[in-house]
Amino acid sequence: MKKFSNYFYVILILSTLMLPILPVLASPTTAQPVDVINYMGYAGSxxxxxxxxxxxxxxxxxxxxxxxxxxxxxxxxxxxxxxxxxxxxxxxxxxxxxxxxxxxxxxxxxxxxxxxxxxxxxxxxxxxxxxxxxxxxxxxxxxxxxxxxxxxxxxxxxxxxxxxxxxxxxxxxxxxxxxxxxxxxxxxxxxxxxxxxxxxxxxxxxxxxxxxxxxxxxxxxxxxxxxxxxxxxxxxxxxxxxxxxxxxxxxTLLKIPKWDSTDVVHYVGTGPYIFVEHDTVGLGGGSVIRNDDWWNATAMQALGFHEVTEGRLVSYVRGPEGELARDLALLSGDIDLAFDVPAMPVNFDQVNSSVNHEYEDLGVDFRLGPVVFLNCVNESAYWTNPALLNKKQPALGNATVTQMWGNPNGIPRAIRQALTYAFDYVTFINTEKGGRAVRAGGILPVNNENNNPSVNLPDQDLAVARAKMLAAYPNETAARSLDGSSTNAEWINIGETNPIWSGEHHTESRFEEVNGYMILAANEIGCNYTLVDHPNGVFPDINTGKMPLLGASSFALNLPLPEVDIYPYLNLFLRTIRFSAMVQGRSRNFVFFENATINGYLDEIYLNNGTKQQEAYDKFAYDIQNYHCPILYTTQQYHGMAHTKEWEYAMFSSYYDIMYLKQVDWTWIYPEEAIPGYSIPIVMGLSIVSMLAIVYHMKRKNRLR
Structure with a gap:
């Protein structure tokens, strides 16, 4: 018993000494060497x-x-x-x-x-x-x-x-x-x-x-x-x-210079940094070192740039799990910098309230997202042709098109139109994006040089949405006792119990925020959705053929549409697509949209500039947004860069170069109250008093014995 008491007293004394400083030891620190920056990336393919x-x-x-x-x-x-x-x-x-x-x-x-x-x-x-x-x-x-x-x-x-x-x-x-x-x-x-x-x-x-x-x-x-x-x-x-x-x-076989993916040396260029290594599994990322012989080194260093001697890329998996791990690393100081983009957003509120971090607001991002792709295959004579669908294709491992991408089952045009008027854009922006987004500008984003705000873009208007359903499906709506005076509850009830049309919305964890809005939008026009989950992600499953693309009614993805010279992107996503382009990944027309008039507008855009080109853009945008509706345009998010206050960033070009980072004289700020409600000096004083009391008690106990 005596031996136990002695151990107990020792533990009490050590605990009394350590408890006041544990919050300090647990506080985040910036341990990286001078001029070395750890920056975030994410592992994809x-x-x-x-x-x-x-x-x-x-x-x-x-x-x-x-x-x-x-x-x-x-x-x-x-x-x-x-x-x-x-x-x-x-x-x-x-x-x-x-x-x-x-x-x-x-x-x-x-x-x-x-x-x-x-x-x-x-x-x-x-x-x-x-x-x-x-x-x-x-x-x-x-x-x-x-x-x-x-x-x-x-x-x-x-x-x-x-x-x-x-x-x-x-x-x-x-x-x-x-x-x-x-x-x-x-x-x-x-x-x-x-x-x-x-x-x-x-x-x-x-x-x-x-x-x-x-x-x-x-x-x-x-x-x-x-x-x-x-x-x-x-x-x-x-x-x-x-x-x-x-x-x-x-x-290659034809003596064309190529870059073998097994080469040890990568990215031998002329840039300000030299590639060292990359291993997502073994290293969790990779690194670059400063090129001291860079042609612009003297001029940039005189301005205080090109100071970072080493950049360490830390990889995080794409999706909520990776975003959480990246945010924790950023807030604790384990990484210095993270890019806030729709594909990998940072927790803006946490960063913005941190005394140790800065958020560089770069405005509205050029990526639309998530947008919802609406399958248009029903209107394509090519992609619904049995001769194509049932033919064994060597490029698909001798599988048929339907075996690879499913049976064609698009969304009728009238329902696509109605969905664009049924989606609740305002609530989605305010609730799911916390106000950190604006309504997407349509097929030409809000910050695009050719965006014309006078070209109509559907907002939520259930009266218009239901009018389109009543006009397109008079027999189906009448059989369900739906008309212009039907209540919202009556439309939703039909959508849930006896839908006019049912489809599958393909989803993943990154874009699950869209799911409820798509189901509600469908219900409010008397239709319904079931969800199909893709644990590996929608886009990876498209690339690997695991997603029945021809039969997928809708799915959400981010859509990059730049501020200038948008034609190559419009051509990529909305130009008529054929099998060879699809199988070789030369098109992103995942909704199989096909229309000769739209192709003609794209031709006019390509062959002209000035007023004639702008007129073609306007006609193109109007038809895509109001008639064909292959895409439902939700938001364009704000984007930026979050970093510790050890660094300042100057945005000169459109790319995230660590060359533009400046290291400043800064020390991590610890909370004044490491234990809520108490200051460290007070806790330390109480601990000393407690320790003396324990020692006194031990000595008195020994004297009594």
């Missing part, structure tokens, strides 16, 4: 899919390393308004433009660009940057995108190649590609054997190294804004420049 800029995918690590290690000819400034005069010179210092001859149906087409390249620039391997290397990079991407090697055409092909016959009605004496119709695609002296590329013409006609520092690019495409495709990282990263010396030794 297999990294090997995206090591090569030519095959960049949205989920590849390239976005995090590529922004810091690789550079392009020119860059777009932050919040670019589309003016070429504001473009930022990077590996090119100057450029001049030559135009195609305009006529009544064509304007603004660029025939050629002459670039003056920056002198005294070296790649990370010490090799020289010059016009030969620039031409090699562009030629390589065109060959790979067109499927000239062993692999199939890449998704970037949709922007880098065009089918000659599609533009035959618009040919002029100067701009004419009749010679390519029905022929094998060719570029740079090579002939493509890929059947799906028959009749295609490359976006670039040829690249010419005029001299060591002069590059001339001659175009086949009319595209009025090729500079944005040469600079806009949101349109892909194929145009970033990699070292010819490091990578020209690897070839």
């Amino acid at each position: 297999d990294p090997s899919r995206g090591w090569d800029p030519a095959v960049h995918t949205a989920n590849s690590p390239l976005r995090y390393y590529g922004y810091n290690c690789l550079e392009q000819l020119i860059s777009v400034p932050y919040k670019w308004d589309g003016s070429w005069d504001d473009m930022i010179p990077v590996l090119a210092t100057d450029w001049s433009v030559e135009y195609w001859t305009p006529d009544a149906n064509h304007s603004g087409g660029i025939k050629a660009i002459n670039f003056t390249l920056r002198d005294n620039v070296q790649f990370h391997d010490g090799s020289e940057w010059n016009s030969t290397v620039a031409a090699w990079n562009l030629n390589r991407v065109l060959w790979l995108s067109g499927g000239f090697g062993a692999a199939a055409p890449l998704p970037s092909m949709v922007n880098l190649w065009f089918k000659a016959s599609d533009w035959e009605p618009y040919f002029t004496p100067e701009w004419n590609f009749t010679w390519a119709i029905g022929q094998n695609a060719t570029y740079g002296g090579l002939v493509c054997q890929e059947k799906s590329m028959f009749g295609y013409v490359s976006w670039i006609n040829k690249t010419i190294a005029v001299d060591n520092l002069t590059l001339r690019i001659e175009f086949n495409a009319w595209n009025p804004k090729p500079l944005s495709l040469l600079s806009n990282k949101d349109a892909g990263l194929w145009h970033t420049m990699i070292s010819m010396e490091t990578y020209a030794t690897n070839y």
Whole structure:
């Protein structure tokens, strides 16, 4: 008993000493070395899919390393308004433009660009940057995108190649590609054997190294804004420049330079940082180190930038679990910086109320999301043709289209229209987004240069929604005793018990916030939804063929639509789609929308600029938003960057480069009251008194014995 008492007293004394300082020890600290920043990324698909800029995918690590290690000819400034005069010179210092001859149906087409390249620039391997290397990079991407090697055409092909016959009605004496119709695609002296590329013409006609520092690019495409495709990282990263010396030794079967995904060295570019390593499983991320030989190092460091010596990427899985882990790491100081984007939002309220963090508000994001894709396949003669649906396809492992993507079962157009008027946008923004979003601007986002607010975008109006149902389904509504005077409860009851139409809404944890709103919107027009969950995510299951895309009534995804030069995106999501493009990932028309008039509007947008182009955008937006309704436009979220106050960030370009971070003199601030209601000095004083009392009691007890 005596031995137990002694142990008990020792424990009491140690506890009395330690309790007051435990809150301090438990407080977050910033333990990273000076000039080293830990920044957040998220793990999506297999990294090997995206090591090569030519095959960049949205989920590849390239976005995090590529922004810091690789550079392009020119860059777009932050919040670019589309003016070429504001473009930022990077590996090119100057450029001049030559135009195609305009006529009544064509304007603004660029025939050629002459670039003056920056002198005294070296790649990370010490090799020289010059016009030969620039031409090699562009030629390589065109060959790979067109499927000239062993692999199939890449998704970037949709922007880098065009089918000659599609533009035959618009040919002029100067701009004419009749010679390519029905022929094998060719570029740079090579002939493509890929059947799906028959009749295609490359976006670039040829690249010419005029001299060591002069590059001339001659175009086949009319595209009025090729500079944005040469600079806009949101349109892909194929145009970033990699070292010819490091990578020209690897070839496809046709001797096309490629980047083998098993290469140890990645991202050998000219950028301000050098890639070190990446391993999502073993390292939980990767790192870059500062390139002290960067051509712009002296100038940027004189301004206080390019100070970070090492950047450590910490990967988090996409979805609520990863978001929670990332937020805890940010608030505890384990990571210094996290990007707040719709695909991986931060907890704004927690960050904004933290005395140790800053939130850089970057305004309304260009991504719409989540939007709801509404299946239009019923109106496509092509995708409902049994000859296509039941044929065994070698590209699908000899499965049929229906075996891979299900039976066509879209949403009738009238119901799509009604759903756009039934969805409760205001409550969704205020409740699910906490007011951190605005109503999406439609197919042309609110911050897009061509958005016209006068073009109608449906808001919630149940009277209009039900009028469309009554007009389209007079027999069905009459049989259910529904008319213009029916109450909301009566419409909902029919939707729940005897729906006019039923569909499946495919969902995942990231977008479950939409589920209840879609079911309620359907019920309020006498229809119903059942939910189909995708634990791996909707987009991953689309890519792997696990989602019956033809039969999926609706699903939610984020939709990236940039502020300028939106045509490539509209073409990608809403241009008529065919099997080869779908199976090769060259289209994002996941709702199988098909309409000749809409294709014509896209043609007008592509072939013109100025007033005529804007008129085409307006007609396109009106028809898409009010008649065809392939997409239900919910919100555009605010986005930004959350970081500890150890850092300041200057947003010069449109990309998240750690080069623009400045380290400042700052110390982590601990709460004044580590234990709620008590200050540490008071608790320490009480602990000392308690300890003395225990010692006194022990001595008195020993004397009594």
